[in-house]
Every structure is written in structure tokens, then in C-alpha cells.
Amino acid sequence: MFKALVLDQVEGKTVAAIKTLDVSDLPEEDVLVDVKYSSINFKDGLAITGTGKIVSQFPMVPGIDLVGTVAESKSDAYKAGDQVVLTGWSVGERFWGGLSQKACLKSEWLVPLPSGMSPEVSMSIGTAGLTAMLCVMALEEGGVTPDKGPVVVSGAAGGVGSVAVAILAKLGYEVAAITGRAETEPYLRGLGATTILTREEMSEKARPLERQRWAGGIDTVGDMMLARILAEADYNATVAACGLAGGFKLPTTVMPFILRNVRLQGVDSVMCPVERRIKAWNRLQTDLPATALGEISQVIGLDDVPEYAAKIVNGQIQGRTIVDVN
Ligand code: NDP
Secondary structure: OOEEEEEEEEOOOOEEEEEOOOOOOOOOOOOEEEEEEEOOOOOHHHHHHOOOOOOOOOOEEEOOEEEEEEEOOOOOOOOOEEEEEEOOEEEOEOOOOEEEOOEOOOOOHOOOOOOOOOOHHHHHHHHHHHHHHHHHHHHHHHHHHHHHHHEEOOOOOOOHHHHHHHHHHHOOOOEEEEEEEEHHHHHHHHHOOOOOEEHHHHHHOOOOOOOOOOOEEOOOOOOHHHHHHHEEEEEEEEEOOOOOOOOOOOOOOHHHHHHOOOOEEOOOOOOOOOHHHHHHHHHHHOOOHHHHHHHEEEEEEEEHHHHHHHHHHOOOOOOOOEOOOO
């Protein structure tokens, strides 16, 4: 028997409760994992509070991230005792996820925990950190090097934003952080941001082209903010768009693309191929300073999850939240 957070629908509303389950309740897949930690991402917040249409069927064990030890395996790729990480693949949305002491998973969804990385560190990275790394890789692939000029990060005090700021600063980029919470300025400067911009000023409606300010951008917010970043992007800039914390619209024009050669690169971590995931996890080990992770992360218990799910949806979480499920 083990404990898991279970989402159900009661009179059209999503209800989250900690339940005791048996291994026979789990879906049948080829690897059974003893989960050590999960984490809370924006998407988990939407799923657990029922705010967004994230969960496709109930009952559902949420949790899009997990790290743990293989307990049983029918796959040649893993054996009992191996430490594995999972992010994405619609786990916690269509398939039972990581906010549970045990999970039964497809072997092809797993990646080995990078050697030398602790389980706790892997979850302080989680989907948000992996996505931040994929965004940085997208900027590099677009030719954005530190000598080209400043890079702007939106939703900077959130999970993706915090990790992105820390990686970019470690790699030598000049980082401008956009935040709606003035009180996070010392935190963001501690992660390596040298300029702090307010959400308000960066959400103002932009003209089709504004003064060129950014060699690159990582946007977790969408809507007016992404439109402004594009209008302010330098000639040849790349902007990586991965989020919609402020909305899913994009009220822009073709001008930045056709007159300034700007590249808008979408970034998805959910279906990202395994080879690219492994590359990103290895980069995270070298390019994300351990000291930054200490600043970024907090650990909570399974009982605290509903409260923190509501907080992340309301934009009240700073950095990353790790869940100790045991
Ligand atoms: P967080 O809630 O941790 O961070 C989001 C941040 O966005 C907040 O901290 C806040 O930053 C800012 N924000 C919140 N609400 C608004 C608003 N109304 N207007 C403007 N800014 C706002 O979430 P995550 O970092 O986990 O995720 C960020 C986004 O990225 C989400 O939309 C998520 O769905 C998406 N995502 C996408 C992935 C992919 O594969 N494409 C993977 C992971 C996440 P501040 O307080 O600094 O202003």
C-alpha cells in the first residue's frame, strides 16, 4: 500500500485528496518506480485546481515530474535499483503521474538520473528547468552568443524564468529579468540578472517595431509581453517562446520577422525527443550553478500540494517547489 494525491471530478469540479492505493491500482506499464520526489509546475497547478483543461480522464494522479528508484522492470533498458527521472510525455495529464509514492511507467519515458546529480537537484530542475535549458539551447542554435548583447527573460521569478536567468548568467550573458513582483529583485539579482524590468512596462502595447534592445529573449508569459519582446528584438535576434502565464494570444505583426530577421522559436518539453532531453540534462549539470539551485528551491510535503497548486496558478510561487512524497 502507498500514498498518492488523487484528482476526481465531483459535481463538475476537480477535487484533490490523498488516498491510500495498492500497487494493483496502478496502470500496467513496464517499469515500477519508487518515487522519491516530484515537483510543482504551472501545469500541475492548473490540473490540481481544475483551472485549466489539463486532465483528460479521472481519477488521475497528477505530477508531470518525478525522480525515483526502479523497483521492478520488464524492460531491458532498466533494472531494479536504477535511479530514473521523468518529465512530460503527458504523465500527470493522460497517464498517472509523480505525486505518488509509486508510479508504473513506460520505460521509453524515462531518462537515467545524470551521474553525480542528486534526486533532489533533479526535481529542483524538473520540467521547468528542462524547459529553461531547452530555451537556452534554442537561443544558441539561433546564434545568440553572450557578445551579441543582453537577453531578456519574462516571468523571471517563476520556475522556468528563475532557472533561465541562472543558466544565462553562468554562461556569461547579460540578463534582463521581467517580473511583476518588485520584492523578487534581490532574488533575481542573486541569480545573476543585472537589469530588472517591471511586468507593467513590458506589457504595454508595443508599436510594430520598437528600439532594438535584445539579442535574445526567453518568454514564459505570452500575449502583450511576447509581442513587446519581439518588437524590441535586435536584428537577427532569436526569441524562445515556451509559456502562456499571461495568456495564449500573440498580438504582434510580421514586422520584426521581415525587417529585422527575428526568429521566434517555439519550445516544447513534453514531447521533446529523448536524445535532446539527455543533452539538456547533461547541460543542466554543467551550466546551472549548484548555489543558484539552493536559492531557487523549496521542499514541501504531499499534504501541502493543493495549497501550493493554488499559489502557482496565482503567480505567488518564487522559483521551484520540490515535493517530498514520502
Ligand atoms: P511559474 O508560475 O513558476 O512562473 C510563471 C511566472 O510568470 C510567474 O512567476 C510570474 O513571474 C509570471 N506571471 C504569472 N502570471 C502572470 C500574468 N498574468 N502576466 C504576466 N506574468 C505573469 O510557472 P512555470 O515557470 O512552471 O511555467 C511558466 C510558463 O511556462 C507556464 O505558462 C507554463 O505552462 C509554461 N511551460 C511550458 C513548458 C513547455 O514545454 N513549453 C514547460 C514548462 C512550463 P513574475 O512574478 O516574475 O512576474
